Amino acid sequence: xxxxxxxxxxxxxxxxxxxxxxxxALTGGPSYGYAIITAFEDAGLGTIKGGTLYPLLTxxxxxxxxxxxxxxxxxxxxxxxFALTAAGRTELDRQRKxxxxxxxxxxxxxxxxxxxxxxx
Numbered sequence: 001x002x003x004x005x006x007x008x009x010x011x012x013x014x015x016x017x018x019x020x021x022x023x024x025a026l027t028g029g030p031s032y033g034y035a036i037i038t039a040f041e042d043a044g045l046g047t048i049k050g051g052t053l054y055p056l057l058t059x060x061x062x063x064x065x066x067x068x069x070x071x072x073x074x075x076x077x078x079x080x081x082f083a084l085t086a087a088g089r090t091e092l093d094r095q096r097k098x099x100x101x102x103x104x105x106x107x108x109x110x111x112x113x114x115x116x117x118x119x120x
Contacts, residue, residue: 010048020099021045022056023084026066030083033057057082065091092098 021043033050042049059067061062065088069081084092 009120014046014048016027016095018048018052019060020092020095022053022060023065023088023095026082026084027092030069030081030082036082037055060088063091064088083108 021040022036024040025031029038031039035055037048037050040046057066057068060082061068064085067085069083071081072078102115107112
């Protein structure tokens with residue numbers, strides 16, 4: 001058994017990737033907030049609070065990237081389901097490409113010699 005304990009990701013990293021990951025979480029079909037949060041946790045992305053996720057999803061609805069539907073609960077209160085629209089899928093593709101470019105460049109920068117590209 002490893003003694004390595006995974007530390008939580010820096011909050012800035014989660015905030016930077018949250019929108020992209022939220023769109024990705026909806027690619028399998030409509031989902032609700034708690035299930036999206038659970039998907040993040042299952043993927044090792046950390047715990048996101050509903051107070052952070054729901055305003056983001058509301059902004060996505062305003063932008064036309066998601067549609068919202070209330071569904072009655074089977075044994076409890078109803079749930080608000082979010083589904084990607086065609087515009088949301090287009091935005092996800094755009095953001096994926098940007099993220100790939102950004103992370104590729106960041107990784108390359110971090111791999112450079114310590115004295116390269118830094119003014120002293």
